[in-house]
Amino acid sequence: MICVMGAGAFGTALAISLAHNGEVSLWARDARHAQEMDQHRENRKRLPGIMLPDRISIHSDPSSLPEDSTILLSIPTQKLRAALTEHAKTLSRATLVACCKGIELSTGKGPVQIINEILPNAKTAILTGPSFADDIARDLPTALTLACEDEAVGKTLQNNLTTPNLRLYRTTDVTGAELGGALKNVIAIGCGTVIGAGLGESARAALMTRGFAEMSRMAVSLGANVETLAGLSGFGDLVLTCGSDQSRNFRYGRSIGRDETFDSAVTVEGAATAKAVRDIAHEKSLEMPITEVIAALIDQELRVDQAMDMLLSRPLKEE
Numbered sequence: 510m511i512c513v514m515g516a517g518a519f520g521t522a523l524a525i526s527l528a529h530n531g532e533v534s535l536w537a538r539d540a541r542h543a544q545e546m547d548q549h550r551e552n553r554k555r556l557p558g559i560m561l562p563d564r565i566s567i568h569s570d571p572s573s574l575p576e577d578s579t580i581l582l583s584i585p586t587q588k589l590r591a592a593l594t595e596h597a598k599t600l601s602r603a604t605l606v607a608c609c610k611g612i613e614l615s616t617g618k619g620p621v622q623i624i625n626e627i628l629p630n631a632k633t634a635i636l637t638g639p640s641f642a643d644d645i646a647r648d649l650p651t652a653l654t655l656a657c658e659d660e661a662v663g664k665t666l667q668n669n670l671t672t673p674n675l676r677l678y679r680t681t682d683v684t685g686a687e688l689g690g691a692l693k694n695v696i697a698i699g700c701g702t703v704i705g706a707g708l709g710e711s712a713r714a715a716l717m718t719r720g721f722a723e724m725s726r727m728a729v730s731l732g733a734n735v736e737t738l739a740g741l742s743g744f745g746d747l748v749l750t751c752g753s754d755q756s757r758n759f760r761y762g763r764s765i766g767r768d769e770t771f772d773s774a775v776t777v778e779g780a781a782t783a784k785a786v787r788d789i790a791h792e793k794s795l796e797m798p799i800t801e802v803i804a805a806l807i808d809q810e811l812r813v814d815q816a817m818d819m820l821l822s823r824p825l826k827e828e
């Protein structure tokens with residue numbers, strides 16, 4: 510049985526795609542939201558205009574899940590620990606696939622590390638890469654990375670979670686996949702800022718490229734393979750998120766560049782992750798100048814012109 514926990518935009522989109530393969534359970538924490546979705550066969554709150562196939566059953570009580578389920582956790586990273594702790598008994602024997610992109614601010618851990626800490630006996634993996642929920646839900650072609658340390662479990666998940674429109678590539682480099690998905694959101698905030706402030710497409714390309722160098726430097730220093738960063742979960746998602754105003758991280762950055770306010774209820778994973786990355790960089794003495802200025806912009810410690818001056822006046826060096 511495949512179950513998606515978290516009826517946000519991404520969880521709902523994954524459930525829609527997986528329904529091509531068979532029955533799927535979609536679990537929403539809010540009973541009223543679950544009831545509304547069931548009544549209208551639509552997630553009007555997070556994915557309006559897209560019908561939920563009959564093969565999706567909607568629940569708000571996770572204790573009804575079979576113990577050996579595969580559960581896709583589509584919950585923002587900063588909320589994941591609370592959700593796992595609350596439902597630890599139900600989840601302890603399942604195969605848990607993190608479907609979130611971030612680093613926990615209070616611990617510096619990625620989603621799989623958080624799951625392994627709370628549920629040490631669960632089989633774990635992460636599903637990440639370039640995909641907007643809306644594209645997946647509309648059955649547009651998408652390719653993602655499925656990272657699982659246990660190769661046999663990874664192969665089973667790859668087969669079970671690939672759908673006619675959602676093609677999964679496999680790796681055992683969980684650290685690389687986790688970090689690619691988390692770090693690209695920080696750079697996307699920076700690219701949004703550049704565009705919002707009217708600094709131009711050339712500046713965006715420079716920030717993406719030097720940001721990718723920064724992402725790779727940190728990920729490799731934490732044990733990732735550099736090839737993983739060059740794949741779907743790193744470079745692929747960086748390109749998508751930095752180049753599209755469908756991205757919430759990009760739009761949040763754009764609001765910083767335009768000096769506008771942004772709706773604090775919208776999920777922007779890169780905002781907390783930027784600060785978590787800055788903390789890790791300080792602890793490990795890693796040079797992360799782009800992340801430093803993005804975290805400072807988020808904290809309103811710098812203006813955009815000051816941030817640009819800081820980056821442009823750095824000592825000249827080899828690429």
Ligand SMILES: NC(=O)C1=CN([C@@H]2O[C@H](COP(=O)(O)OP(=O)(O)OC[C@H]3O[C@@H](n4cnc5c(N)ncnc54)[C@H](O)[C@@H]3O)[C@@H](O)[C@H]2O)C=CC1
Nearest residue numbers: 516517518519520538584585588592609610640641642776
């Ligand atoms: N929306 C997108 O296009 C994509 C999102 N993602 C990732 O998916 C993750 C979720 O994002 P979205 O679904 O877009 O966010 P969203 O804001 O649409 O939904 C988040 C969902 O998490 C639920 N939630 C929050 N705290 C919870 C808790 N303690 N227990 C249970 N559920 C809880 C909320 O009720 C909400 O339904 C993020 O890490 C995001 O980076 C990944 C790829 C694409």
Ligand SMILES: O=C(CO)COP(=O)(O)O
Nearest residue numbers: 638639640641756757758
């Ligand atoms: O992760 C995503 C695309 O792969 C979604 O991006 P946002 O969270 O910025 O909307």
